[in-house]
Amino acid sequence: MRGFRSGVAVLVAGGLLVACMPQAQEEEVSGRALYVDLCASCHGDSGRGDGPAAAGLSAPIPDLTVLARNNRGEFPLVAVMSHIDGYTRTDEGDPMPEFGPLLDGQLVPVDTGDGVLTPTPAPLFALAEYLQTLQR
Ligand code: HEC
Numbered sequence: 053m054r055g056f057r058s059g060v061a062v063l064v065a066g067g068l069l070v071a072c073m074p075q076a077q078e079e080e081v082s083g084r085a086l087y088v089d090l091c092a093s094c095h096g097d098s099g100r101g102d103g104p105a106a107a108g109l110s111a112p113i114p115d116l117t118v119l120a121r122n123n124r125g126e127f128p129l130v131a132v133m134s135h136i137d138g139y140t141r142t143d144e145g146d147p148m149p150e151f152g153p154l155l156d157g158q159l160v161p162v163d164t165g166d167g168v169l170t171p172t173p174a175p176l177f178a179l180a181e182y183l184q185t186l187q188r
Contacts, residue, residue, distance in 0.1 A: 083182025120187040
């Protein structure tokens with residue numbers, strides 16, 4: 053009887069886990085997982101510029117947790133996405149790679165601040181949204 057009970061408990065727990073997973077996974081693929089994969093080596097897990105590769109770079113790494121604070125409290129979504137994409141960076145010798153091609157994906161409509169919905173690659177937007185959650 054005991055064995056049966058704990059068996060049921062395991063089944064129920066397993067069912068709950070499966071029921072919760074799809075949502076959690078979607079969120080992870082969107083922002084944090086991309087950040088950890090592509091950005092944390094330089095920018096650090098926390099975004100403060102303390103990644104293991106930071107020391108060897110020719111340019112100082114900006115603190116990504118104060119982007120909003122540096123912009124009168126408003127997260128500069130469009131500038132951030134352009135920066136990641138590589139669109140606004142023309143400087144030769146900028147150690148940060150252009151991620152545009154890597155972040156290609158399904159397009160989602162994003163309000164870029166002027167009320168116009170601009171089709172934006174979903175991974176790029178997810179990454180920018182994740183950075184927004186790091187603001188302090
Ligand atoms: C090879 C190291 C490196 C990697 C990898 C890297 N960055 Fe950077 N990043 C930098 C450096 C150095 C700068 C400062 C120079 C510049 O403006 O590009 C910077 C600047 C930025 C800025 C501009 C911050 C500001 O103050 O305006 C953003 C936003 C940013 N990175 C986001 C990202 C994201 C998101 C990723 C991952 C997709 C990433 N970076 C990957 C090195 C890196």
